[in-house]
Amino acid sequence: MIKSASQSSLTTDIKYRNMGAANVPSNEYLIETVIVSGTATSGIAFENLAQYAGIYRHLKIVLTARSGTGSGSAADMRINGNSGDNYTTHFLIGNGSSVTSSAATTIGTATRAIVDIFNISPNTSEGWHAAEIDILDAFSTTKNKTVRKLGGRLANDQGITLVELISGCYRSLDIVSSISLYSRGTTLSAGSRFSLYGVTA
Amino acid sequence: MSDTPMKLVVDCATGAQTYVPLSAEEIAEREAMAAQAAEEQAAREAADAEREALKASARAKLVSGQPLTEEEAALLVL
Numbered sequence: 472m473i474k475s476a477s478q479s480s481l482t483t484d485i486k487y488r489n490m491g492a493a494n495v496p497s498n499e500y501l502i503e504t505v506i507v508s509g510t511a512t513s514g515i516a517f518e519n520l521a522q523y524a525g526i527y528r529h530l531k532i533v534l535t536a537r538s539g540t541g542s543g544s545a546a547d548m549r550i551n552g553n554s555g556d557n558y559t560t561h562f563l564i565g566n567g568s569s570v571t572s573s574a575a576t577t578i579g580t581a582t583r584a585i586v587d588i589f590n591i592s593p594n595t596s597e598g599w600h601a602a603e604i605d606i607l608d609a610f611s612t613t614k615n616k617t618v619r620k621l622g623g624r625l626a627n628d629q630g631i632t633l634v635e636l637i638s639g640c641y642r643s644l645d646i647v648s649s650i651s652l653y654s655r656g657t658t659l660s661a662g663s664r665f666s667l668y669g670v671t672a
Numbered sequence: 673m674s675d676t677p678m679k680l681v682v683d684c685a686t687g688a689q690t691y692v693p694l695s696a697e698e699i700a701e702r703e704a705m706a707a708q709a710a711e712e713q714a715a716r717e718a719a720d721a722e723r724e725a726l727k728a729s730a731r732a733k734l735v736s737g738q739p740l741t742e743e744e745a746a747l748l749v750l
Binding site for chain 2: 478502503508510511512513514515516517518519520522523544547568569617654655656658663667
């Protein structure tokens, strides 16, 4: 016999894209995902991003990547195809027993890309590099663009695991219309994945 | 089969994904950067190896009670 019943206090139906911290609805929305199929791919480019100005505030790239060969290399990022002296990059890298910090003053095309934004470690089972790259205020016309990357990888050819926090700056007030990520040496393994998300405020 | 490096271009307006061969300029830049990256990698590995050797020496001296050099002492974080 039912003696009492109480109405549920749940009055709203909220869809959660994922179970974010504090059970807050996610503000990250998938735009595109690319998965390398095995062609000698040395880079990825997301184009026609200007359409998202006014919709998203930031952009995020989530990636897992590995070399298609036994050699590894670093990869750089350019925004809007710009190869001028408009970039700055800083690194904080830890290997479990020591931490180093540095700025990209001599690495690659040091001021002409966000350099070493991710690494393509050798083609081993441990070689997958995992990272999130944030491009902050991507569609602002009053701010330079800040890039932030947190990731972990196998040090190229060394068998040492590294964790990296990278900060970068693209000094331009132009909105981000394209992002290119390109290897400085080896090509990407099949299965390497790059997902672009738009992030609302 | 062509060995020309490719880039995977995603048009976010249509979702189309296209493999595009790198241009001659892009390939030349990539090769120059690869050579430079190899030199820098070697320099970083040498610096890392030197630092690890100093740490090992400092550790051994601490255990045996021997005095550390200035370089070895600078590696210790207190």
